[in-house]
Amino acid sequence: MAGFMSLEGRYAVVTGGRRGIGLAIVELLARLGAEVMLGDRTIEESSKVAEMVAEDCRCRVQARQVDVSNFQSANALIEAALAEFGRVDILVNNAGVTRDALILRMNEEDWDYVIDINLKGTWNCCKAVVRPMMKQRYGRIINISSVSGLAGQAGQTNYSASKAGIIGLTKALAREVASRGITVNAIAPGFVPTALTNNLPQELKDAMMKLIPMGRWGEPAEIANAVAFLASSEAAYITGQVLSVDGGMMMM
Ligand SMILES: NC(=O)c1ccc[n+]([C@@H]2O[C@H](COP(=O)([O-])OP(=O)(O)OC[C@H]3O[C@@H](n4cnc5c(N)ncnc54)[C@H](O)[C@@H]3O)[C@@H](O)[C@H]2O)c1
Numbered sequence: 001m002a003g004f005m006s007l008e009g010r011y012a013v014v015t016g017g018r019r020g021i022g023l024a025i026v027e028l029l030a031r032l033g034a035e036v037m038l039g040d041r042t043i044e045e046s047s048k049v050a051e052m053v054a055e056d057c058r059c060r061v062q063a064r065q066v067d068v069s070n071f072q073s074a075n076a077l078i079e080a081a082l083a084e085f086g087r088v089d090i091l092v093n094n095a096g097v098t099r100d101a102l103i104l105r106m107n108e109e110d111w112d113y114v115i116d117i118n119l120k121g122t123w124n125c126c127k128a129v130v131r132p133m134m135k136q137r138y139g140r141i142i143n144i145s146s147v148s149g150l151a152g153q154a155g156q157t158n159y160s161a162s163k164a165g166i167i168g169l170t171k172a173l174a175r176e177v178a179s180r181g182i183t184v185n186a187i188a189p190g191f192v193p194t195a196l197t198n199n200l201p202q203e204l205k206d207a208m209m210k211l212i213p214m215g216r217w218g219e220p221a222e223i224a225n226a227v228a229f230l231a232s233s234e235a236a237y238i239t240g241q242v243l244s245v246d247g248g249m250m251m252m
Pocket of ligand 1: 015016017018019020021022039040041042066067068069093094095096097117121144145146147188189190191192193194195196197
């Protein structure tokens with residue numbers, strides 16, 4: 001019998017998988033037995049990363065260029081995975097960006113950029129994968145939201161709106177596809193040191209640390225653990241949920 005949380009025989013697509021939290025997700029899903037296609041903006045770096053992970057865990061990982069904010073490009077990523085694997089069991093919508101500024105200084109382009117990648121990108125990939133998942137009557141969709149989408153963060157009207165939007169999308173889609181064996185859940189990470197958060201002002205990092213009961217930042221691998229669980233067969237009866245992985249920052 002396959003082990004607990006085994007992903008043996010499963011096929012996964014992870015967006016934004018070349019570094020940070022996405023890379024930790026790719027690594028863990030692959031270690032648990034899934035074949036993974038990682039989609040990211042740059043093909044050279046993504047291919048190198050895919051090769052490294054594949055060698056490291058003796059598993060099958062491949063890379064493909066995608067701009068998730070572009071409908072055709074997102075569709076092509078899912079089509080490529082379907083052509084390669086014959087099915088997609090797991091979709092992790094992890095690609096995300098920030099472009100922070102207080103609203104007085106934020107311009108329309110900053111708003112559009114973040115909403116297009118984070119929110120529309122998630123919808124684009126969901127839209128492409130839902131039909132094949134419905135046909136196979138099995139699917140796990142995991143969308144990466146954020147504590148900012150739950151609580152709101154000053155300087156992030158665009159990002160907080162995109163991440164709150166992902167939660168609404170997750171719940172609506174979960175209701176649409178629940179009867180077809182497809183679960184749709186979101187994860188709301190707290191603060192995790194990655195390229196995304198490196199440049200935050202130190203005062204903000206210090207202020208945020210005070211809000212974390214555990215008194216430490218999260219690790220990419222800790223977010224990946226939650227993704228892997230929701231991606232597993234063991235999470236079959238969980239859908240439309242938002243799982244906070246944040247050291248206790250948000251308790252609702
Ligand atoms: N780091 C944190 O503290 C934190 C907290 C909450 C939520 N998150 C979310 O976790 C996810 C991963 O973030 P991270 O911290 O690993 O950041 P990161 O910047 O290290 O990784 C994001 C990845 O997404 C890719 N990407 C960006 N735009 C893309 C596009 N248009 N198409 C395809 N790929 C694209 C980037 O190239 C990059 O590899 C994001 O959705 C982020 O919002 C992060």
